[in-house]
Amino acid sequence: MDAARSADTTAAPVPSTGVHGAVRRSELPGGVRLVTESVPGVRSVAIGIWIGIGSVDETGQQAGAAHFLEHLLFKGTRRRTAVGIAEEMDAVGGELNAFTAKEHTCYYAHVLDTDVALAVDLLTDVVTDAQLAPADVEVERGVVLEEIAMRDDDPEDLLGDLFDQTLFGEHPLGLPVIGSEESIRGITRDTLHGFWRSLYTTPRMVVAAAGNLDHDAVAELVATALGRAANGHAGAAAVPPRAASGTRPVRSAALGLQSDESEQAHVLLGVPTPGRHVPGSPVLAVLNSALGGGLSSRLFQQVREQRGLAYQVYSSTSRYADAGSLSVYAGCAPERLGEVVAVVRDVLGEVATGGLTDAEVTRARGALRGGLVLACEDTASRMHRLGRGELDHGRQRSLSESLARIEAVTPGEVAALAAELLDQPLTAAVVGPYEDETELPAALRELG
Structure with missing residues (x-):
């Protein structure tokens, strides 16, 4: 509690995003940003670990890595098996999921307000301490390839990727978040592990939570759960919002x-x-x-x-x-x-x-x-x-x-x-x- 409070950069709550409660922001050790909104009257809390890394940050050999990791990190940690992760969340009637976008990735949970500690522990464990076992990489490789096949069978999804490719051309925005069949078949466990360890760092993380919560209590939970990951970035400042690269996309065709x-x-x-x-x-x-x-x-x-x-x-x-x-x-x-x-x-x-x-x-x-x-x-x-x-x-x-x-x-x-x-x-x-x-x-x- 003391470490989280001493790092609080907001002397007073920032303006509320709604009529229910105030938004508060803290910077925790390791450059982690915590933003919460108290919503009295509800009995749930939605909490997410947002990482400012998406498909635009991938190199050619890494195409589809962020989305692949979204699957893979849930396959088990040093403390939990994949089945154990699912059973813990099912036992409290909560939701645990993730999504990948072009510029960010989010791992999130939606739970009763009494289960916030469990949600924080599960999310941080998955994001920072996954195993990425070679056998699991191969299992999820098959799952991602099935997802690509499913995308190809959905004309609207296929259309969206085709439009971005045509409009944005060779710019990273033109690449599909999901990768290609070729890139997913070729990506290695070492490539995935390197992408994860080098980019999923605490200065790039934002923990956002809304619901029936107390900011200081959540701050202590997050600071404790991310303590080991944050230690590797002691004194680091939060990564600022993504700036324009200066390279404007040029369409590949009409x-x-x-x-x-x-x-x-x-x-x-x-x-x-x-x-x-x-x-x-x-x-x-x-x-x-x-x-x-x-x-x-x-x-x-x-x-x-x-x-x-x-x-x-x-x-x-x-x-x-x-x-x-x-x-x-x-x-x-x-x-x-x-x-x-x-x-x-x-x-x-x-x-x-x-x-x-x-x-x-x-x-x-x-x-x-x-x-x-x-x-x-x-x-x-x-x-x-x-x-x-x-x-x-x-x-x-x-x-x-x-x-x-x-x-x-x-x-x-x-x-x-x-x-x-x-x-x-x-x-x-x-x-x-x-x-x-x-x-x-x-x-x-x-x-x-």
């Missing part, structure tokens, strides 16, 4: 095609956006919401409601340190692909030249504000907000501040951003029953 014997054609059309360190996130969020974020959005109304061309159509954004994207997805009958693409291009062109109406901006702001508040009703969502805020920006933005930023977005700002982004050449990715690009409709083949 169009990417993956032939697939699916019943539908699946298409993503989009443009690059600036990275997350460039101001303008709320404006981009409003633009995205009005374009394809809900039932009243322009794309949903034009593609589905008025023309009945597709069951599913929506837009989405991604923002990384170096770049991001604004994209539109649609799934339709193959014979309707040309018309769907033409309508999407028309809508994007209209917004690029004329912006959005005041009513569209008002609805989009309201949708974003409501979604943000409703998400905060869930402790897991709050934990994710804390972890991402600390890793990406090194700070927490209060819910009130976030809501105010959304509400301050004007139609003029949206129009200016739309003109800047949507005037760029479109990049497309298609997964469907087409042998080659000559079989695609002209609306796609003429992109450039």
